[in-house]
Amino acid sequence: MATAAGFDFRRWRLVLLGGLLVGIVLFAAIFAPWVAPYSPFDLDVAKMLQGPSAAHWLGTDELGRDVLSRAIYAARISMQVALLAVTVGLVGGTLIGMTAAYFGGLVEQALMRAMDLLFSFPAILLAVVLMASLGTSVLNAMIAIGIVFIPGFSRLARASTQAVLRQQYIEAARSIGMSDIRIIFREILPNITAPLMVEAAVAFAYAVLLESALSFLGLGAQPPDPSWGNMLSTGRGFMAQAPWLSIVPGMAMFICVLGFNLLGDGLRDVTDPHMRE
Amino acid sequence: MDIRSRALQDGRPTLSIRDLTVDFPKRDGAFRAVDGVSLDVWPGEIVGVIGESGSGKTMTALSTLRMLPKRAVVSGSIELGQRRILDLSPADMRKLRGDRLSFIPQDAMRALNPTMRIGRQVGEPLVLHRNLSFKAAVSRAVDLLRAVHVREPERRVEDYPHGFSGGMQQRAMIAMGLALEPELIIADEPTTALDVTVQAQVLKLLKEIRDREATSILFITHDLGVVAELCDWVYVMYRGRIVEQGSVERIFMDPRDDYTKMLLASTPTLFPREAAI
Amino acid sequence: MIRLVLTRLAGFVLTLFAASVVLFVTINVLPGSAAKSALGIHATAQAIQRFEAQHGLDRPLLVQYAEWLGRILQGDFGTSFQNGVAVGPELLKRLPVTLELATFAFIIANLIAIPLGAWAARRHQKGADRSITFLATILGAIPNFWLATLLVLVFTLTLRWLPPGGFTPFTANPMMNLKQMIMPALSLGVVSSALLIRIMRASMLEVLSTDYVRTAEAKGASSRTIVFRHSMRNAFIPYLNVAAVEFGFLFGSVVVIEDIFLLPGVGSFVLVGIINRDYPVLLAGALAITLFVLTLNLVVDLIASLLDPRQVKARNA
Numbered sequence: 001m002a003t004a005a006g007f008d009f010r011r012w013r014l015v016l017l018g019g020l021l022v023g024i025v026l027f028a029a030i031f032a033p034w035v036a037p038y039s040p041f042d043l044d045v046a047k048m049l050q051g052p053s054a055a056h057w058l059g060t061d062e063l064g065r066d067v068l069s070r071a072i073y074a075a076r077i078s079m080q081v082a083l084l085a086v087t088v089g090l091v092g093g094t095l096i097g098m099t100a101a102y103f104g105g106l107v108e109q110a111l112m113r114a115m116d117l118l119f120s121f122p123a124i125l126l127a128v129v130l131m132a133s134l135g136t137s138v139l140n141a142m143i144a145i146g147i148v149f150i151p152g153f154s155r156l157a158r159a160s161t162q163a164v165l166r167q168q169y170i171e172a173a174r175s176i177g178m179s180d181i182r183i184i185f186r187e188i189l190p191n192i193t194a195p196l197m198v199e200a201a202v203a204f205a206y207a208v209l210l211e212s213a214l215s216f217l218g219l220g221a222q223p224p225d226p227s228w229g230n231m232l233s234t235g236r237g238f239m240a241q242a243p244w245l246s247i248v249p250g251m252a253m254f255i256c257v258l259g260f261n262l263l264g265d266g267l268r269d270v271t272d273p274h275m276r277e
Numbered sequence: 278m279d280i281r282s283r284a285l286q287d288g289r290p291t292l293s294i295r296d297l298t299v300d301f302p303k304r305d306g307a308f309r310a311v312d313g314v315s316l317d318v319w320p321g322e323i324v325g326v327i328g329e330s331g332s333g334k335t336m337t338a339l340s341t342l343r344m345l346p347k348r349a350v351v352s353g354s355i356e357l358g359q360r361r362i363l364d365l366s367p368a369d370m371r372k373l374r375g376d377r378l379s380f381i382p383q384d385a386m387r388a389l390n391p392t393m394r395i396g397r398q399v400g401e402p403l404v405l406h407r408n409l410s411f412k413a414a415v416s417r418a419v420d421l422l423r424a425v426h427v428r429e430p431e432r433r434v435e436d437y438p439h440g441f442s443g444g445m446q447q448r449a450m451i452a453m454g455l456a457l458e459p460e461l462i463i464a465d466e467p468t469t470a471l472d473v474t475v476q477a478q479v480l481k482l483l484k485e486i487r488d489r490e491a492t493s494i495l496f497i498t499h500d501l502g503v504v505a506e507l508c509d510w511v512y513v514m515y516r517g518r519i520v521e522q523g524s525v526e527r528i529f530m531d532p533r534d535d536y537t538k539m540l541l542a543s544t545p546t547l548f549p550r551e552a553a554i
Numbered sequence: 555m556i557r558l559v560l561t562r563l564a565g566f567v568l569t570l571f572a573a574s575v576v577l578f579v580t581i582n583v584l585p586g587s588a589a590k591s592a593l594g595i596h597a598t599a600q601a602i603q604r605f606e607a608q609h610g611l612d613r614p615l616l617v618q619y620a621e622w623l624g625r626i627l628q629g630d631f632g633t634s635f636q637n638g639v640a641v642g643p644e645l646l647k648r649l650p651v652t653l654e655l656a657t658f659a660f661i662i663a664n665l666i667a668i669p670l671g672a673w674a675a676r677r678h679q680k681g682a683d684r685s686i687t688f689l690a691t692i693l694g695a696i697p698n699f700w701l702a703t704l705l706v707l708v709f710t711l712t713l714r715w716l717p718p719g720g721f722t723p724f725t726a727n728p729m730m731n732l733k734q735m736i737m738p739a740l741s742l743g744v745v746s747s748a749l750l751i752r753i754m755r756a757s758m759l760e761v762l763s764t765d766y767v768r769t770a771e772a773k774g775a776s777s778r779t780i781v782f783r784h785s786m787r788n789a790f791i792p793y794l795n796v797a798a799v800e801f802g803f804l805f806g807s808v809v810v811i812e813d814i815f816l817l818p819g820v821g822s823f824v825l826v827g828i829i830n831r832d833y834p835v836l837l838a839g840a841l842a843i844t845l846f847v848l849t850l851n852l853v854v855d856l857i858a859s860l861l862d863p864r865q866v867k868a869r870n871a
Contacts, residue, residue: 119803122843132828205695209697380772391862402773
């Protein structure tokens with residue numbers, strides 16, 4: 001009963017921990033020019049491959065650039081890609097899922113079969129094939145990753161919509177002659193946002209992983225633009241002399257992905273009534 | 278007429294519960310599921326505990342098996358023969374279950390493992406408590422199934438539960454409970470899920486077993502008709518307490534507690550044939 | 555049982571067909587660049603036209619697809635735009651590498667996930683459960699290509715126990731083959747196990763809360779007996795189905811892992827196809843990986859239904 005304000009710390013601790021990690025990454029991404037000690041592009045051949053020091057906390061890379069600054073700027077690209085990709089997946093998937101559940105019948109069959117099909121491809125393979133078709137660029141990475149997410153969101157949106165459709169007030173809305181579009185956006189959408197937001201947090205984590213993988217393969221962000229994936233990719237070439245070039249970007253990805261996963265897990269526990277005692 | 282005839286024949290009850298209290302801690306205080314219950318079951322006696330759901334009858338039964346949810350707080354005493362159940366170590370308690378004390382649950386279909394052959398399930402107590410091999414236990418299961426009138430038991434032991442009808446599943450559960458000739462069988466609404474004719478057959482079987490093996494039975498139910506058909510002595514439970522006890526004849530002819538009167542009044546098949554004799 | 559197999563096989567073939575359409579359309583929908591990539595940036599318009607005509611890239615997509623499918627059904631995967639090598643035999647040579655990697659990775663993932671998931675469920679909401687759930691969260695956040703990098707850093711560069719990559723056929727040198735395979739398989743398997751741990755834990759928790767587990771307890775079965783005799787098989791049925799789908803979803807990472815460890819498998823074939831815009835190579839590789847994943851799902855699905863006597867009987871009737 002110590003939580004007099006009614007705030008149950010134990011229940012929210014995952015959300016808080018995840019939020020803290022995500023907060024750090026977002027802060028670095030948004031305020032990169034102020035947070036980063038150096039420019040991510042400034043070359044200094046005299047300082048090539050230097051280990052961590054007071055001047056360069058996380059060392060320098062093969063062109064003498066500050067690794068910390070590059071990692072901070074890479075957060076920007078990661079967050080941009082993840083944000084747009086999740087938006088594409090969320091909007092596309094929700095529209096498809098709600099349409100399928102609302103209209104049912106043949107529409108539902110066709111849409112969900114198509115989603116099943118997309119779902120049967122391994123995630124990275126689908127993203128990679130899409131990149132081959134779209135061409136390599138950061139924007140295309142966002143679109144490709146977003147498409148990968150559409151089936152997952154559509155399944156969730158469909159299931160949630162079906163649950164909402166069983167409620168009385170939808171019948172009421174229909175009986176007073178509300179249009180389909182209005183019912184979908186006014187009555188259904190607000191009631192399915194909670195599970196979709198939980199899924200979005202988890203998708204964010206996965207988007208960061210996919211973007212890094214694409215950049216690692218050279219299909220995403222192109223050097224000299226820093227991304228955790230391409231930093232790791234080039235860093236691997238200097239693994240023996242400069243292991244920090246491989247460790248730092250991976251650690252950054254790890255913290256970011258862990259943060260979003262914890263946030264998603266925590267939100268799921270908090271919003272799911274079954275988890276409460 | 279309200280004399281417990283069997284009590285006079287033998288000096289000690291099979292089961293003796295004194296002042297049993299079961300609490301479930303909650304954020305604000307505790308929920309008292311069982312409140313100072315005392316009851317006896319004498320050798321060869323069928324004792325009914327009747328009450329509506331939530332009256333604490335099932336909690337009383339599970340306390341005797343020590344199978345309450347872990348967060349339950351139990352006080353009072355329960356003696357089975359000379360053993361003080363609540364003081365036994367978990368390992369000693371485990372040796373008792375299925376051997377000296379067996380349990381027949383409400384829904385036999387769900388109580389049988391869908392991926393295990395009937396013979397193995399019925400014979401398992403012999404494996405657990407008598408160190409028999411499963412092969413020997415299954416051949417004993419044939420006899421047990423025959424004893425509960427399952428036709429062609431030699432063939433039936435090879436079946437999976439989904440091949441059995443509801444009545445046969447409950448017979449199999451009873452056979453399992455009988456495997457080691459326990460001192461006490463606790464039956465928790467074993468006929469509720471069955472239709473009326475099958476229900477009558479199962480009740481007849483339980484009676485037959487009592488007459489043949491002199492086993493004591495604690496029978497939990499909400500059905501007065503079943504009590505009248507089967508039991509020697511009845512305890513009426515309401516909101517965690519025993520409000521009245523007596524022989525079946527007395528309870529039916531001369532109910533004293535208001536709740537018992539209400540129960541009787543709300544049961545259409547008021548005067549069962551056996552009580553009238 | 556035969557009917558069950560036939561139904562699943564029919565679904566498998568249909569999905570594979572639909573997947574081939576999606577892959578073909580996705581890869582060929584944007585025309586033009588294949589020729590440039592094969593001939594170089596300075597190719598003349600005439601040369602590009604000739605190249606496209608030669609490879610049939612100037613005809614309608616549907617016609618191209620029909621022809622491609624027809625040839626594939628005869629086992630002809632075409633020739634590489636880049637070097638004119640026949641794709642089919644090359645793919646066949648690469649398949650065993652990826653198959654071995656996939657098998658090892660799936661085994662490792664399950665060896666970690668099944669015991670840990672079951673144990674966590676058995677100790678629900680106790681210390682062990684919390685530790686295992688936490689471990690799964692940590693493992694799930696490690697990018698597998700970073701884990702691969704760290705493994706190389708530790709086992710190759712620091713301890714000098716394992717070679718950095720490459721492939722030796724098992725038949726040629728079993729020890730060398732395993733040494734080269736262990737790090738790629740760990741990178742894929744350990745990270746995939748994070749998800750599988752959660753699935754196993756959830757399946758087991760579901761089973762442990764059933765009435766028949768309570769029956770076993772009432773019979774006097776110990777917690778160990780309950781888990782192994784009464785719950786494992788039942789928990790496996792949903793676990794295997796979900797685990798195969800999720801593993802397949804993660805299996806696309808072979809593209810990255812094979813690249814890191816210089817494994818000449820289907821994954822690196824796909825990557826070469828993309829970098830060179832070598833459509834026949836890319837298509838064949840992507841199709842092979844999809845086929846892989848679908849086959850894994852099919853096999854696991856059948857195993858799971860064999861475990862369930864209700865299904866075996868129902869489908870027989």
